[in-house]
Amino acid sequence: MKSAKAVLVIAMGLTFAAPVLAAPDDSQIERGHKVYDKWCFPCHGTGPGKPGTDSLKARGQNPAVLEERTDLTAPAIKTFVRHGVLFMPMFRKTEVSDADLDAIAAYLTRNNKK
Amino acid sequence: MRVPPGVTPKDFSDAIKQWQEAIGTDWVFTSDEDTDLYRDSYSPFWHEDVEPIPSAAVAPDTVEQVQAVVKIANTYKIPLWTISTGKNLGYGGSAPLLGGSVVLDLKRMDRILEVNEKNHYALVEPGVSYFDLYRYIQEKGLKVWIDPADPGWGSLIGNAVDRGGGRTPMRDHFDAHCGMEVVLANGEVMRTGMGALPGSKTWQQYRYGFGPYVDGMFSQSNFGIITKMGFWLYPEPESYMTGTIAVPKHDDIVPLVANLAYLMNSGIVLGTTTVGSPLNFVRDPALAALRAKPGGASPQELEQYAAQRNLPYWSIELPFYGPAKVVAAQWQYAKQQFSAIAGARFQDGKTTTFPLPADAPTQFPASVAIGVPNLAVFGVGSVRSEGHIWFSPIIPMTGEAVLEARSVFEDAYREMGMPTGPMFFLGPSSNYPRCFLVLFGFPIEHDVEKNRTNREHFKRLIKIAAEHGWGEYRTHTAFMDTVMDAYSFNNHALRRFHETIKDAVDPDGILSPGRCGVWPKHLRKAQA
Amino acid sequence: MRIPPGVSAKDFADAIKQFEDTVGKDWVFTSDEDVDLYRDAYSPFWGEPDELVASAAVAPDGVEQVQKVVKIANSYKIPIYPVSTGKNLGYGGSAPVYSGSVVLDLKRMNRILEIDENNAYMLVEPGVSYFDLYRYIQEKGLKLWVDVPDPGWGSPVGNSLDRGGGYLMPQFRNHFDAHCGMEVVLANGDIMRTGMGAMPGAKTWQQYKSGFGPWVDGIFSQSNFGVVTKMGFWLMPEPDSYLSGTVVAPKHDDLNALVEIMTYLENTRATNGMPFLGSPLLSRGLFGGGPPPDTELTALLAKPNAVSSPELQEYAEKNGIGYWSCTLCFYGAPKANAANWEFAKEKFSAISGAKFMDGESYKLPLTSQQREQVHKPQFGIPSLAMFSIGARSDANPTPTNGHVWFSPIIPRTGDAIFEANRVFSDAARELGLPVPVFSLPTCYWERAFIFLYGFPITHDPETNKRNRASFKRIVKIATEHGWGEYRTAPAYQGAVMDTYSFNNHALLRFHETLKDAVDPNGILSAGRYGIWPKHLREAKS
């Protein structure tokens, strides 16, 4: 049984062991932004009625909006998207393809310190 | 005594005997004199051998009796043709489609089981007519409206199951139903929607229940016998008013209909309205002459004629239902919308407030628009013809479609040597919320040759309409096969699906064979 | 690789091969990693052996591909389970009812085939989501609204086939009602069009629903008789303005009159938006507004059957807090909206002591700023705000892993509301569930009420097990009072269909007759809404 906790722990582990990534090119970041707006923003965006953002805020996550984070890693992002966590469901490849997911990761990690 | 096709006289008389035991001798009709009463008074086959005439009629009074009758028919494989009030004249009346069928006459089941004034619904049996329910509501002084079909003696159930339409906000009669009780071909009784839940409290308040929604299958079909049906009623509104819009130019019909569609789709106009041309009501030799010349009058000429006499080219009368201040505001808004059409003129109709005083008149030609049943529609042809049948295609709710349909059918009429004239059809009318219904009346004669020609013309019109993507919403039993044939997408996939269902739910094919083009297996080959 | 029940490994491998030839290797998913993406994220069986899971998934991109896939499945008798967007979380998501089925994922079929602005209709494929539509309509600047359910990532086709609902005018709120015309792939791979669509070149497929002859559309909703590949819908023209107003009734016993008048207003269309019932007294500090309950009120509410106690009535009067409220919404011309609200006030004035509050008033379209303030679905704007339910928030530090809905239909009367509250509170006590002070139903369906209770989903099998038992028990209790579910999660579809048992389950037996006729091999969505194909019915009994 894959419990959400297990998923979280894995995710954290990965977060700390963030590998250095080659700088993604702008076109991929741009694509990532589009896909993010379509698939992630409705829950993780700014403004009222965004359960993802609210949930992270309530957990004391700061910033709570994913786009403002600089500590996310591609593997962590992919883990959450493909496994879900709490009330966040996993997403199928007919919804977010692997390529789209790479782009999202590129977008969300664009400001990470090198 | 007539005998149903494929049934031995011995079996038939046994069945008759069992029916008599089940429902009483008085209610099993076998003499020619009695069964002739079930002939279609408006049959396009008068005096022809092919006229489908029933072999007998049985009239049960309860669901249990219906079940018994059906079980007996099943044992002897006797075709039953079910009717409610049998008064859908022009679409088949009380006569079967397959000659020799036994008519299952449900007129005696005329109980009004419930009328709920607070949640605005009724539960009735098939024999209940619009007149019956209207009277009941009047006598009880309930503040709810029914939505009558044009013929007030029709049955709520029969008309809804034929998918007939009316004029008030509840005018799509099948759409307004909520919950059914059905006797199946094996004699079992089934309830749909929330009624499938024993002791349900919402049979007439939520139509879908749980799982597949099967009600639609029992409309325009022969999959079961409906013995109870619920209907949503319109609560008596505070008032009703009409407003007329008239526009000067031929091409104005396009924005005219576009605005009408907007108002209907927005729920601002909730009733039936008809696009008419006041020019068609003018009896003036000059206009007649203009029309008589070869090729008829051109739109420009008619526009000129109209302009000179300050007549509009097109007009529609909008009905509004609700609080007096609201209908006034809605009409004012409508006027704003239509003012975009240059030269548009408006005429305020009278506001009628409800309840009407007890001694007030409740019978006038448009009374169905305020929920009062009548028979005015039979004024059609009542002076001379022997009845009528309706050719009734559905066309898009656009001005372009109205003009196209008009010219297509005008050409067809000429080609077939039928008189057209300015008003050779009724409508287009919005009896259904998103489209137009056009009605072409065909007279019934007691002249075999004329009827034969008319039948050919009728079938030709069905084909011509189909070539333009227009289908009939309903038709007389004589043309059901032809119309269903026109719904032929992917090699008649839909009809083949109906046949699959028919064979599954009525393996012996005893229920209304041929209704709406659906035949049981053993008769299908005969048809093909 | 997982294998569907009753299928040999060899046959399955062959079928997979043919699926791949049909839709391309990329779109046939067989690895555990990929297939796990089809698990029901809100499964009440999460992680248990009984969890309903897929053996594989196939994602065609066109009707022809769907036909081929279905034919292949039919020839190998492989159970398949179509999903549109598979996002009806709380009602099953993308997991099959019959564990081991191959999910037929239609998400890639996301074409908006037609939107007609003048006649206000559209024709779409199953993969089109409410977000997709909203974006498309905004980009094109069309003056049309789509009636959206709470989860904006759902699909019009999927949601209407599940008979979901939204928030606009009654004629659009019931999503199955608002559909017009279908294209269906049958179990034999044959393709069929319903309504006017059965006529080649039909001009009114999306303008007249029932065509000619038996109207079959309904049997493809909440069922497993075919795969719907296209569906038409009637849309709401963007109104000129929006107005809302609230009436507050002072007394406990006013609820009946409040509901009766509200119902009259809606059934005459004097109000054409979705009405909302509330209670300033019982939800003080929350939706009810005002400060949080003081100690006296808290104490009063803690008592059993507090809501109907004279003490509470006294408290309400003493503090001038209304017992019940009803908020009406109006779409249309400003003057008509105002006149309707005036008329509503007149009618509600029959309740002595009724107070009125004018609500939001917007000229439409909304400004981008207004768009963020409003309850989006009431303006045809898709959102995911509803998923805050059970989510971690300042109010709820212990988030769930999702929810399933218990959603009974009850009569539209005040008495029914009181009775349902008594019955469900007693049930909650009996089952050791949290007992709500009072619940008010919603008005999705124009002539009835519906209660919505979210059962939390955890990742603890013991808790889920208890919740499952409670759920089934409460379904039975509802049935004993004549209240039925309008929809339910796959885990409970059999149990709910069992309650629709008039005349020894005549309706279910009728469904089974249809099922055996139109899908003799029983390959389509076996078990969906309690309908099993012959061979599995026999296996079960």
Added chain:
Amino acid sequence: MKTLGTFLAVALFVMVAAQAAGAQERIASSWTTSTVSGQGQPRGYVEYQKFCSACHGEGVGRPGTLALQAKYKGALPALLEKRTDLTPQLIKMYVRNGITVMPTFRKTEISDADLDAIAAYLTRNNKP
């Protein structure tokens, strides 16, 4: 196609009536209320109101009255209730066989007993 011509003319007439006449005229132009109060009335009268008056009653939109007006041109009353020359046999013949657009009526609609009562009512004023 002479009949069709006439038929169309009539259809046209109905349209004129329905379209041209305003709601006001419509209301003014008739009086009958279609609810039946049976109290104290002979059975034949009640059955007549129930089955016949919608077509053969007074007021506009009564096809039967309209047709008889056109047929007799005033030589005989267009209203059946004003006739004194009808015989039970004749009445029964029309009810069971119909005439032009008037359909036949089945015994599940009008029983033989009801028909006798209607005949008695319509012949009440006949000279002996």
